[in-house]
Amino acid sequence: MTLEELRTNIDGIDDQLLELINQRMEFVHMVGELKNTTGAPIYRPEREQSILNRLKGNNKGRLTGKAIDALFLELFAVARNLELPERIAYLGPEASFTHQAAESRFGAMSAYLPVGSIKGVFREVNSGRAKFGVIPIENSTNGIVNDTVQSLIQYNLKIIAEVVVNIHHVFATTCEGVEDVKKIYSKDIAFGQCSNFLEDVGLSAVEHIPVESTAKAAKLATEEPNSAAICSGVAATMYSLPILFENIEDSENNKTRFFVVSDFDNAPSGDDKTSILVTLPNTPGALVAFLNDFEEANINLTKIKSHIVEGTSVFFLEFAGHAEDEPIRKIFDKYRDSIKFLGSYVREADDI
Helix, strand or coil: CCHHHHHHHHHHHHHHHHHHHHHHHHHHHHHHHHHHHHCCCCCCHHHHHHHHHHHHHHCCCCCCHHHHHHHHHHHHHHHHHHHCCCEEEEECCCCCHHHHHHHHHHCCCCEEEEECCHHHHHHHHHHCCCCEEEEEEEECCCEECHHHHHHHHHCCCEEEEEEEEECCCEEEECCCCHHHCCEEEECHHHHHHCHHHHHHCCCCCCEEEECCCHHHHHHHHHHCCCEEEEECHHHHHHCCCCEEECCCCCCCCCEEEEEEEECCCCCCCCCEEEEEEECCCCCCCHHHHHHHHHHHCCCCEEEEEEEEECCEEEEEEEEECCCCCHHHHHHHHHCCCCEEEEEEEECCCCCC
16 A cells, blocks of 8 residues: 555544544443433443453454553543543642542543642542542552551542552753752652662762652752752653653652542442551450451452551551452451441552
């Protein structure tokens, strides 16, 4: 075929795709009208995951699994926003890693609300000013985010999804070279995650200025001469800050896991994870007895973290399965006075 013939064929397929997508939106609209009569939520993560699994299982073409996820997650987001535009609150500012996590799940068309604190995100969702909240729960290097656990204790919102994001930092500056850099802006955690790079290029001794986010660091570095930022590539691009070095993080496996919280429960997907908070009596063997029940029920515990809240030990636990599974329901019934159910949601990763 000639180049022109190939392009004509592509144009014809695009026309077909447009027609088929519009047909899909009509069916989505009909589903939305049915849900409006029952009050059911428009966003069903378990349903979306089921569709993605089916498509990837049927795929016989050049598309990779990640490409299918990217295409159809955006399509799902467009469909939701056509039916019922809903605000998503996230730990801001714009171009933060939490913002990237939110966009990966809700698409570019959604209405986003950057919030200055994790507790603020919970407040926005709890008040109804936002339908969903996106907050970090843990980093592979720095561990559990205590503010998120504290907010899960305080508010009765449900975890409806998890999102795992690979964290890559860049070194961005208007300076011609590192020898001209006199100060570096970044989030305090990011300095620790890039300490080897800073030592290797001779920037360990220059002034390191912690700020609220790596996105703010990029903004400040564009405004001040002889300064630089450790930030995300997205943040550097947003503020037109030239990137001098990419992927400067010490660990190649630097990941952050985020929770999506809202006011409803998920139906089982067949591959779920459940999160709970547990407060047990201060008696010898109480925790061991509790954990033994999981072992006897053959439930795979994937995380156990303890926190002190007002002098009381509270355990944050995660395990494979859904709250409606019979073995899990029996444990919940046995310890109903000790367990706070946080949510069952589609499993994206066992751990990071």
